[in-house]
Amino acid sequence: MIIILLGPPGAGKGTQAGTIAEKYSIPHISTGDIFRANLKEGTPLGLEAKKYMDSGALVPDELVVRLVGSRLDEPDATSGALLDGFPRTVAQAEALAEYLAAKGRQVDHCVCLNVPDEALIKRLSGRRMCRECGAGFHVDYSPPPADGRCSKCGGEIYQRDDDREATIQNRLKVYHEQTSPLVEWYGQRGLLRNIDGQGSVEDVQVRIFSALGA
Numbered sequence: 081m082i083i084i085l086l087g088p089p090g091a092g093k094g095t096q097a098g099t100i101a102e103k104y105s106i107p108h109i110s111t112g113d114i115f116r117a118n119l120k121e122g123t124p125l126g127l128e129a130k131k132y133m134d135s136g137a138l139v140p141d142e143l144v145v146r147l148v149g150s151r152l153d154e155p156d157a158t159s160g161a162l163l164d165g166f167p168r169t170v171a172q173a174e175a176l177a178e179y180l181a182a183k184g185r186q187v188d189h190c191v192c193l194n195v196p197d198e199a200l201i202k203r204l205s206g207r208r209m210c211r212e213c214g215a216g217f218h219v220d221y222s223p224p225p226a227d228g229r230c231s232k233c234g235g236e237i238y239q240r241d242d243d244r245e246a247t248i249q250n251r252l253k254v255y256h257e258q259t260s261p262l263v264e265w266y267g268q269r270g271l272l273r274n275i276d277g278q279g280s281v282e283d284v285q286v287r288i289f290s291a292l293g294a
Contacts, residue, residue: 081106081160082152082185083292084167084271086263087193088255089248090204091277092284096193097164099285100292106160111144114151125150145175152180160188168258170265189292190266192259193277193284197252205245210235 081104087093101108118126125147132139148166151157167173180186195203206219212235217224224230224237241247266272273291277284 081188082180083160083162084187084190084266085162085164085193086190086259087277088195088197088200088259089251090200091193091195092281093164093193095281096284096288097162100191100288101162103289104160104162106162107156108162108164109148109151109157109166110164111148111166114147118147118150123150141169141172141175144172145179148176149179149183152185153183167262170261173262173265187266187271189273190263190271191273191275191288191291192263193275195277197249199278200252201245201248204243204248205239207243208237208239211238212236 083100083104083106085093085097085100097108115126115129119130120126125143129139129143129147132143144166148163152161167176177187202220206221208217208219208224209215210217210230210233213230213233215230215232215235216222217237228237229235230237242251263272273288275284275287275291
């Protein structure tokens, strides 16, 4: 079973991805991991991608698909995989479909976690972190000490730039612009599984597995 996992920043993709992969005994594959592995091992595909990255250019869709395809060809992915962070565009989705078809395989489901932007902004902008030990806090759900010092090590509590509201709004804007056509593309093919991403981790898991027929 090959599953595509979509969702905006802060929707809980990382948490749910591990559960899905474990449930179906398939690897959780992210494009970032694939790139790092190929670059570290100095594979021909990795070296080809490095040329683009070193020049500041985007790695072409065709090469990204070949990198993902090479990972899907590995023994642990013969029964399927969970793809996280790929495809990002309709062009990549089309190229992936062609690559898989040539191998007699196909995408079975596209799971899209949906959470309103307002809830995501509240969730992400409330995060705080210790500058020393990396401990996490949240102004609403797990408030940091009033003195602004970490309760574990005494380090300074701060807000990451990525968690500032203006940055989050921009990230969400980019996500919607990139993902809306992709959601429509998989929807037209009957592969889209829209999931309400609000509620407890367990509640969202139940919705996902129900949609996947588990």
